[in-house]
Amino acid sequence: MAAQAVQVENLRKRYGDVQALDGLSFEVRPNEIFGLVGPNGAGKTTTLRTLATLLNKDDGTVTVAGHDVDSDPDAVRRAIRYLPEDAGAYESMSGRQFLTFVADFYAQGERAEAMVDRGVEIADLGDRIDDDTQAYSKGMTRKLLIGSALMTDPNLAILDEPTSGLDVQNSKAVREVVKGFPDDERSILLSSHDMLEVEYLCDRVGLLNDGAIVTSGSPEELMAEYDAENLEDVFLEVVA
Numbered sequence: 001m002a003a004q005a006v007q008v009e010n011l012r013k014r015y016g017d018v019q020a021l022d023g024l025s026f027e028v029r030p031n032e033i034f035g036l037v038g039p040n041g042a043g044k045t046t047t048l049r050t051l052a053t054l055l056n057k058d059d060g061t062v063t064v065a066g067h068d069v070d071s072d073p074d075a076v077r078r079a080i081r082y083l084p085e086d087a088g089a090y091e092s093m094s095g096r097q098f099l100t101f102v103a104d105f106y107a108q109g110e111r112a113e114a115m116v117d118r119g120v121e122i123a124d125l126g127d128r129i130d131d132d133t134q135a136y137s138k139g140m141t142r143k144l145l146i147g148s149a150l151m152t153d154p155n156l157a158i159l160d161e162p163t164s165g166l167d168v169q170n171s172k173a174v175r176e177v178v179k180g181f182p183d184d185e186r187s188i189l190l191s192s193h194d195m196l197e198v199e200y201l202c203d204r205v206g207l208l209n210d211g212a213i214v215t216s217g218s219p220e221e222l223m224a225e226y227d228a229e230n231l232e233d234v235f236l237e238v239v240a
């Protein structure tokens with residue numbers, strides 16, 4: 001059986017006096033979009049950064065695509081792409097040059113060119129792909145970064161607020177790309193404050209509060225469990 005895309009068990013992380021993660025456990029399965037949702041300060045970014053090997057945990061076990069973040073961080077880095085909420089592109093490069101720059105880390109020759117073509121397609125910036133990224137709006141930069149994250153076909157794409165800063169039309173376009181991404185070897189872990197988005201995109205959701213998962217399941221299961229009409233009501237009930 002294929003390894004889980006993500007397996008997190010009893011994850012703990014403290015910053016000074018703040019217990020940011022307090023025994024967090026969840027899994028992301030192959031071919032799945034998993035949404036991590038929770039109020040401000042619940043520990044979402046801390047979790048995503050730990051999975052991305054950017055932050056050391058205090059305790060617990062974390063494996064990504066079957067690789068342990070402590071014993072094999074390089075394999076984890078090869079298996080993932082992480083898009084932070086506040087990520088920017090490199091300045092003094094066009095969008096296409098940026099995609100080429102990223103693709104060169106992952107492939108050579110025709111494979112790299114095909115990656116860039118895919119990135120250009122996902123970013124969907126038309127002629128503006130050849131403009132300097134310094135001249136991009138926030139939304140254009142976000143689309144470029146989504147293209148750059150997904151074009152390399154990671155086993156796991158970790159997307160922090162994927163549609164942050166995007167207008168309605170562009171949010172919809174990005175959601176369609178995200179929705180079509182998973183297959184048996186590719187999964188998505190995302191965090192979002194937009195419950196409509198989470199309900200539409202995610203196969204399963206983990207509701208995080210005070211550094212632990214309070215409940216998880218498909219949006220339908222959670223709505224049934226809390227006798228709610230939508231995920232927003234589930235969320236409000238859980239964090240009340």
Ligand SMILES: Nc1ncnc2c1ncn2[C@@H]1O[C@H](COP(=O)(O)OP(=O)(O)OP(=O)(O)O)[C@@H](O)[C@H]1O
Pocket residue numbers: 015016018019020038039040041042043044045046047
């Ligand atoms: N570098 C840091 N130093 C000290 N405390 C931190 C640091 N980073 C996060 N924290 C604290 O850890 C807790 C979890 O923060 P985290 O950013 O993971 O939450 P979040 O769920 O991503 O929040 P948001 O929805 O507001 O982005 C919060 O109490 C936060 O203040």
